[in-house]
Amino acid sequence: MGRAPCCEKVGLRRGRWTTEEDNLLLSYIQANGEGSWRALPKNAGLLRCGKSCRLRWINYLKSDVKRGNISTEEEDLIVKLHASLGNKWSLIAGHLPGRTDNEIKNYWNSHLSRKIAQNTTKRKTSSTKKTRKPRKTSTLSSKQSNMNPSSDGLLADPNGTSPTLMQSTNTENKQVQNIQQVVESDLATASSSMGDSNEDKEHEYDWDWDFEIDNSMVGLGLGFEGEIFDGDVLSWPWESPTTQVGLDMKKQDEMIAWLMS
DNA sequence: AAAAAATCCAACCGCTGTCCA
DNA sequence: CTGGACAGCGGTTGGATTTTT
Structure with missing residues (x-):
């Protein structure tokens, strides 16, 4: 009855792959x-x-x-995407x-999570006050007007609604550069608006954005302490109890598109 | 130089959703 | 409708390597 199990574990090799196996x-x-x-x-x-x-x-x-190595530009993007x-x-x-989920997961666990933890400790010891930083404000609607899915590397997923970076060997580098430029620009803007000069010197991941979805403002306050600033919406738009239970994929896609735009 | 500790990362494990008999 | 196979995913492990003591 039914199909045979996917693999018999008896007699199978495990552990590192040899060149011959590869x-x-x-x-x-x-x-x-x-x-x-x-x-x-x-x-x-x-x-x-x-x-x-x-x-x-795959890996x-x-x-x-x-x-x-993961470049600093890629690292920035990972942190930014992980935040969302x-x-x-x-x-x-x-x-x-060109990066695999396993690689990014490993990099996060071995590098970024520790980096963030270190910064959390540093900030907790250096300052006890929680002051709200100036916001970097933009709206999704204005961002969307600048999006050109066919030319800037963000291509529509042919099988779904998610904006996906299509991996073309000819355009790959350009796509990465586009993303990197946007990330760098966002981080530079956020960094320049931060008050603490010591924090400005270091590349910390601490953003505070507003964006607009379906004509309603959504706030994001993200800090190393996981702090949510006063007045911010406490949940992501697709998790909002006012929308629906569970993930709202459309809003998530819009959010990703905004982050990548 | 050697032992211990820390780090890194490939691979494994187990779970979930989907497909199909 | 049911249950097994399968693909895909995220969490975890374990061993190789590097750094520190």
């Missing part, structure tokens, strides 16, 4: 394409679970996987061409 997987997928992960190990002559093969392919062997999306690693990775 070559087997690579040549098989190049010849037959990806997919059918259950049957792949047997057909490719690998003593691995199909799930393991898929992971190895390491795929040709568009970018190796090397939370631990949605695959979603964040979708906006960083």
